[in-house]
Amino acid sequence: MKRILLLALGAQAAIAFGANTAETVPFSENFDNLTGFRSGWATLDVNNDGRTWSPYSNQATVEGDFFTTIGIDDWLFTPAIPLEQGKTYVLEFECTKGYGDNNPSLEIKYGLTQTPEGMSQSVLPATVQDLYFANDKQRIVFKPTATGDYYFGFHGTGTEVGGIKLDNINIKEATMPSAVTGLTITKSATYGDTKVQVSFRAPLTSVAGSTLQSLEKIVVTRSGVTVKTIENPTPNEEISFEDVCAYGSGNYVWKAVPYGADGEQGIAAESAPVFVGVNAPAQPANVKVVEDGHSGTLTLTWDPVTTDRNGEAMPAEFIDYQVLFNGSYIVPTGATSPHVFKACEPDEQIFAHVAVAAKSSYGSGVTATGTFVAGKPYGEYHESFDNAEISHPIEPTATDLQKPADLNVYDTAMLMMALGLEGDADGTDGCVAITSQYTGYSAGIAIGKFNVDGIDNPYLTFATHYCPIQQGVNMKNVITVSADTGNGYEDVLVYDMAGHNGLEGWHRVEMPLSQFKGNDVMLMIKGTIINSPYVLIDNINVIDYKDKNLTARTLSAPETVNPGESFYVYGHVENTGKDATPVAEAVLLLNGRKVATAKVEALQPGNTAIVSFGQKLTIVNEPANVYTMRVDYADDMNADDNLSAAVTVKNVLPKYPAVGDLRAEKSGKNSVALTWSAPTGEMEAEEITESFENGTDFAHSYGDWTFIDRDGNPAGNYDNLPGLSSYSGPFIANGTNYLNFAARTGNKSLAFVISEEGETDDWAISPRLSGDAQTVSFYACGYDKYGYAYESFRFLASTTGNDPDDFTEVETDQNLSFIGGKEWQHFTFDLPEGTTYFAINYAPDYGISLRIDDITFTPGDSGEALDLLGYNVYRNGVKLNSETLAECNFAENEVPGGDHTYHVTAIYNRGESRGSNPAEVSFEVSLDKVEAAGISVSGREGEIEITTSGNAVDYMVLTADGRCMTSGVAEGSIRIPASAGIYLVATPAGAVKVAVK
Structure with missing residues (x-):
């Protein structure tokens, strides 16, 4: 029966296996066929993780805990082995690493007790061993300083998960030859030559010190390949030979192993790594990039490379140069300094990553210039991350490579899911999120190059979100603004979020930029995590900071509408001034003409109002209709930002023959x-984009489309959608109140869900097609809630009817299987002439739900x-x-x-x-009619005067070329500043032409 003995070691004890009796020399252990260690062996679990050395698969192994990621710190002790003073011994063993990518450390010692403290003599220091290559025999010669029964300890350590495997331990008296001496590798004097001269002296003695009478051979290898065997060399003989490295350029290690007269392998001698042949060049030095003004044209220069990466002189004929720009080789070979190229157009701006590579047949040395911002500097600037997209180039920056936080652009749904927040700062469905679970981790965004010389009172402003950690505990994260005028980034603002003192919500951060007038400046905003897992950045602006100012921001509208279809145009108006603003008015312009107004509520500084305008285009509107929004605020101190950017709405007009000669x-x-x-x-056949916005919410039919629930199984209705109690076929989803079914554009999409039980086989079949060859395109997206369902669908076509059996699958190189989530995937399919219908078949193996939106195709004539x-x-x-x-x-x-x-x-x-x-x-407008309505319009020097009889009257002032200069409501008497010229003033009673001097 096996006995287990505990040897007291203070707080720790080694576990011994069986009686501990002395072994004999030679000693060997191969661990073959063991379920437990033999008698006399012992282990010690130093880190108390419950895991230590054990025999496994004919080896002794120790491994860390994969799930807790605790490393190893464990001893394996041999039985007592008698050694004599004055004798020389050799320890042989084979070793390899366990699982994991880290490389653990193996220490070997021996001493008089099976304890770490008793291990008094070192055989192998506690350094990280190269254990990647399995089971190379290790041989270490040692001499005990005193006679005794010694225990050998194998100590495995490692801070990461991983392990060590040990095998074939042998301890015996050392009689083998000692190593050769003076192993020298001499390279050819000609650069690039792969010939070397190998020289050394054969050993004279054994490792025990006795003189050798003869040797069987000396085997010389080059990186594991035998290149020379010297038979029967004389001890102490000088040996030299030429070796040609047949494998070409590279780092090589030569090893010489002598064998005694009895064939026993001696101690190996090994050279340091020697590079032979053509090496990779050194990195180019003095690499610089300069821009010609703000033209976007860059000049790259560098010094010629004269050495390889090891510092050896390298002739120029072996070196070629390449130029890289933003990850691509714009000059793949033959580049010369200086090199001039265009990074961007003069009116654009780009983050330019420029590098030069010195290249040889073996490799290259690359030197990058760092981030360079080329092109026109921004003056005033606005980035709101609308719809989680970026409208200006930005540069994500790991401000501390040792502590990098994650940086992403979040939309509203992601803010709610990841952080529990209801929305971004300005209602545009996007902001930057810097996140980490670790204190001190940070990330930043470089927002570009600026020149504020043309701005009276330039300021950087942005919004950030504050949320208390818990009751009475402030968020202490820090935001830093850094500026670079040519000498690297320096911190110019440190914003401590603890200063909000529990006031939850979005807050505006302000920083003056006047100190940078006269220079171009690059700006970066960094967030550092202290005690909250996120820093949010939104609504970044460089503005002319006035006391009173309303700014027309983004305008959004559907991409396409049908004549007579009601839709909304949404505008964002921001108070970018220092003072609160009263109620104002937003005016919607269609192709330059006023068509609607909306009330802008009173706003605090930094806040944004969202206004909406109900619209409907008619059959006689143009195919392309351009909307803009103007903000009318009487006390506004900056009229230059009162007009929004334009948004174009496509009016989808019918293709019936039309009158052309009115x-x-x-x-x-x-x-x-x-x-x-x-x-x-x-x-005419008309290509359309079907976005399903005209469908009834959660209806099981839509227009001329055919929806088929072919499997007949109940739906897997995970979101409790209406109308899906027993039906699992295609339906029209409205994502307004069901975020997992959000549409790509608008609110609605074509949707499928899996069956609750059994297979899913659902079909959405198109209306009849034109019959012409055409390309069908659409967007597909999987279920948002989990983001891991493996969605798939089939796309099929018919040249006959629209029964599912009439369809055959369309060949495509596209992968029609994808992971669900928020990203919409774009698909296109080419249909040949004669195709009458296409179909989308949802029959996934592992899916949950699929949405389809914005299907572009050309339907056919109804035949009537x-x-x-x-x-x-x-x-x-x-x-x-x-x-x-x-x-x-x-x-x-x-x-x-x-x-x-x-x-x-x-x-x-x-x-x-x-x-x-x-x-x-x-x-001509009858002035009598205007006056009869109690309205007087006259032109004066530098102004137009409108006087009413007391009632409020809408007016619009047009320039001579038909552009709307201004509009509003007149009540009583108002005066409108105007330059000299002819104007048309329109009122409900008519229009009057006036002249201003």
Whole structure:
């Protein structure tokens, strides 16, 4: 029966296996077929992790805990082995690393007790051993200083998960030859030559010191390959030979191993690594990049390389140069200094990563210039991360490579899911999030190059979010703004978030930039984690900081609409001034004309209001309609930022033949006669983008589409969507209240869910196609909630009917399987001529839900005959006729004064055509009518005066070329500053032309 003895070691004890009796020399252990260590062996678990050395798979092994990531600190002790003073012994063993990528340390000692303290003599120091190559025999010669029974201890350590495997331990008297001496590798004098001279002296004695009478051989290897065997060398003989490195350039190690007359292997001698052949060049020095003004054209220079990476002189004929720009080789070979290239256009800005590589046939040395910002500096600037996208180039920066935080752009859904926050700072669905669970970790964003010389009072402002850690505990994260005027980034603002003292929400950070006038400056914003896991950055601005200022920010609208379809245009108005602002007005302009207004609520500094404008385009609006938003605020001190950027809405007009020759003629005082010809031509095939916005929420049908629940199984309705109790086929999802079903554009999409039980087999089949060859494209997205479902679908086409059995799968190189989540994947499929329908089949193996949005394709004619029924006439977008006109003419009397645009549409049995060509006429405005309405308009020196009888009156002032200069509401008397010229002032009673001196 096995006995287990505990040897007291203070707080720790070695576990001994069986009786401890002395072994004999030679001693050996191969651990073969063991389930436990033999008698006399012992182990010690120093780090008390419950894991230590044990026999496993014919080896002794020790490994850390993968799940707790605790490393190893464990001893394996041999039984007692008798050694004699004056004798020389050799310890042989084989060793390799266990699992994991780290390299543990192995220490070997011996002493008189099986304890760490008793291990008094060192055989192998506690250094990290190269254990990546398995089971190389290690041989270490040693001499005990006294006679006794010694225990050998194998001490494995490592701070990371990993382990050591030990095998074939032998201890015996050393009689083998000692190592050769003077092993020298002499390279050729010709650079790049792969010949070397190997020389050494054969050993004279054994490792025990006795003189050798003879040797069997000396084997010389080069990096493991035998290159020379010297048979029967004389002890102490000088040996030299030439070796040609047949494998070409590289680092090589030569090893000479002698063998005694009895064939026993002696001690190996090994050279230091020697590079032979053509090495990689050294890194180019003095690499510089300069820009020609702000042109975006860069000049890169460097010093010629004269040595290889080891410092050896390297002739120029072996060196080639390459230039890299933002990760690509713009000059893959033959580059010369100086090298001039264009990084960007003069009106653009780009972060330029430039490097030069000195290259040889073996490798290259690369020197980068660091980040360089090329192109036109920004003046005023606005970055709001709209829809979690970046509108200006930014540079994510790991400000501390040892402690890097994560940096991402989050949308509203991600803010809620990851951080529990309800929204970003300005309602544009995006902000930068710097996150980490570790104190002191940081990251930053470089936002670009600026020149603020043209700004009266330049300021950097941005928003950050403060949330208390818990009741009474402040967030202590830190935000740092750094500036670089050419000598590297220096901190210019340190913002301690603890200063908010528990006031939760978004706060504006402000920093003056006047000190940088006269210079270009690069700016970076860094967040450092102290006691909260996130730093949020949003709504970054460089502005002319006024006391009172409202700024028109972004404007958003649907990409496409149908005539008569109601939609909203949303605008963002920010108070970028120092003072709170009262109620103001936002004006929506369509192609430069005022079409709607909205109230802008009073705003505190740094806050943003979202205004909405209900809109509807008609059949006579243009295909492309440009909206802008103007902010009207009487006390505004900066009119230059009152007009938003434009957004274009595509009016999807029908393809019925339209009138193309409308003519308008005046036929008396304020009368117009219109004439035209009947339209000719055939119905055009029209490409459309279907975004399902006109569908009924969660309906199981849509227009001419065919939805089929072919499996007939109940839906896996994980989000409790309405209408899916027993139906699991395609449906129209509205993501407004179901974020996991958010659409790509708008609110709705085509959606599928898996069956609750059994297989899923659901089909969404298109309307009939045009029959022409076409490309179908759409976007697909998996389930948002978990982000790991493996979604897949099939895309099929039919040249006959629209039954599922009529379809065959369309060949594609695209991967139609993808991981679910927030990212929308774009797919395109080419359909040949004669295709009548396409289908999307959802039958995943592991999916949860699939959404499809924005399907672009060309539907076909319904087959119904196209009959012309008559015409409609429109003036300024308003239909004039109450009944359909049968003839190609129309007369209108008592036309109001002003400018007017007429259109005619053709009415068919299948619908109304788009508008005709425009026909324009103008009539003088009767001043009597304007005055009769109690309105007086006059031009003065430097201004226009509008006076009303007391009622509020809308007005618009147009320049001579038709542009809207301003608009508003007049009540009483107002004066509008204006430069000298002719203006048209429009009111509900008519328009008056005035001259300003």
